Amino acid sequence: MNYILNIETATKNCSVSIAKEGKTLICKEIAEEGYSHAERLHVFIEESIKEVGITYKDLVAIAVSQGPGSYTGLRIGVSAAKGLCFALGIPLIAVDTLQALAAQAKIESGFVVPMLDARRMEVYSAVFSAKLESERAILAEVITEDSFQEFEETLYFVGDCTEKCQTVLNKANFVFLENIKYPSANEMSALSYEKYLKNDFVDVAYFEPYYLKDFMITTSKK
Structure with missing residues (x-):
C-alpha cells in the first residue's frame, strides 16, 4: 500500500496527514498564535502513525510543504521530513504551499x-x-x-x-472565501500522491524551502 506522510508547517497551522494512494486517512492540525510547531509536529506524526495502524516502515515517501511561508515553520517541517527520509531510506516530495x-x-x-x-x-x-x-x-x-x-x-x-x-x-x-485561512496537510494528500506516481522527488540532502523575500511594488495607474 502506498502510504505517504504529509507535513505542512509553512504558516501558524501545524498540520500532519497520512494518506493512502492519495486519500487522507487521518489529519491532525492546530493553528496557534505562538507557532507551536516544534512541540506539536512530532507528537502529531507519532499519533497519526499509531491511529492509522501502520508503522514507519509502511511509508513509501514523506511530503513536505515547500513554501513560501514562515521561515521558522518551514525549517521545522523540512528538517523533520529530511530526518525521516534519511532514517527510512524513502524519497522526499515537495508540495507547493x-x-x-x-x-x-x-x-x-x-x-x-x-x-x-x-x-x-x-x-x-x-x-x-x-x-x-x-x-x-x-x-x-x-x-x-x-x-x-x-x-x-x-x-x-x-x-x-x-x-x-x-x-x-x-x-x-x-x-x-474567508473560511479558508491556512494551508493544510489534508489537501497535500492528492498533490503528493500525484508527484509520487511521477517519481517527482527532490534531493533529500540539498533540498531547501522556497523563500520569497523581495516584494514587487506596483505603481498606481491613477
Missing part, C-alpha cells in the same frame, strides 16, 4: 488566488485554475487597488490576509 491552500477552494470556474500574509500590505500569492493548474507564478507583492485588474473572470481569494486585502481589492468579480 500555495497550491495546497488553493486546493481547499472547490470551484467549477474562475481562478483561485491563494495569499499568505507577509507584513503590511505585502503577501505571497499565486493564481490557479479550478483544476489547480498554475495561471500565474508565485510572487512576493504589495497589494494595491490595481492588483489582479487584468482578470475579468471571477477570482476566489483564500488565505490568512483576506481581511486586510478586502480594503483595496473590491472589484465585482473578487470573491473572498
